[in-house]
Amino acid sequence: xxxxxxxxxxxxxxxxxxxxxxxxxxxxxxxxxxxxxxxxxxxxxxxxxxxxxxxxxxxxxxxxxxxxxxxxxxxxxxxxxxxxxxxxxxxxxxxxxxxxxxxxxxxxxxxxxxxxxxxxxx
Numbered sequence: 356x357x358x359x360x361x362x363x364x365x366x367x368x369x370x371x372x373x374x375x376x377x378x379x380x381x382x383x384x385x386x387x388x389x390x391x392x393x394x395x396x397x398x399x400x401x402x403x404x405x406x407x408x409x410x411x412x413x414x415x416x417x418x419x420x421x422x423x424x425x426x427x428x429x430x431x432x433x434x435x436x437x438x439x440x441x442x443x444x445x446x447x448x449x450x451x452x453x454x455x456x457x458x459x460x461x462x463x464x465x466x467x468x469x470x471x472x473x474x475x476x477x
Contacts, residue, residue, distance in 0.1 A: 359428040359436075364396070364407045366421050366472070372410035379408065391415070391461035417449040417462055429458040433475045437461045453477065459469060 369375050379385045385397035388407070393415050399406035406438040414420050425432060431452075437451050441462045448470055449462035460474035 359432045361428060362405045362407065363411050364424045364426070365393075366409045366411045366424055367414060368385075368409045370456045372412055375410050380409075414456060416452065419448045419462060419470050420465060421462055421470045423469065424472040424474055427473060428473050430475050430477055433459045433461060433473055437463075437474050 356423045360363060367375075371409040372390075372393070376387065376395055376397070378399040380387060385400070385406070385408070386400050387395060388398045389396040393412050397408050397410075409424065411420055427436065428429055437447065440447060440461075445466070448464055449460070451459060451461045453459050457477055458474050459477055460472055461470050463473060465471060
């Protein structure tokens with residue numbers, strides 16, 4: 356069975372992403388792939404497997420913060436998974452939204468309570 360999932364990235368809750376950035380870049384040698392101020396993504400360039408972590412102080416547009424981001428293969432998949440989540444009775448915390456930084460995403464809570472950011476680049 357094929358999956359639309361491209362990557363899964365841990366979202367670490369921090370007060371200020373800039374404070375922790377040197378740990379990930381200077382000590383561990385990751386590069387900063389994206390910096391929106393409130394969220395900073397670090398990755399290992401050239402790694403054979405995707406290696407990424409995101410530092411999040413507070414989501415800029417959603418009412419809650421996600422513990423993990425799951426990137427899928429496109430905006431249509433975001434919408435399809437949103438519909439499946441609703442049909443399954445899962446709690447959607449943030450509706451499908453086209454964000455100004457070029458993604459479409461929604462937040463859904465797992466049965467165990469973990470908030471997941473389902474996202475695709477537009």
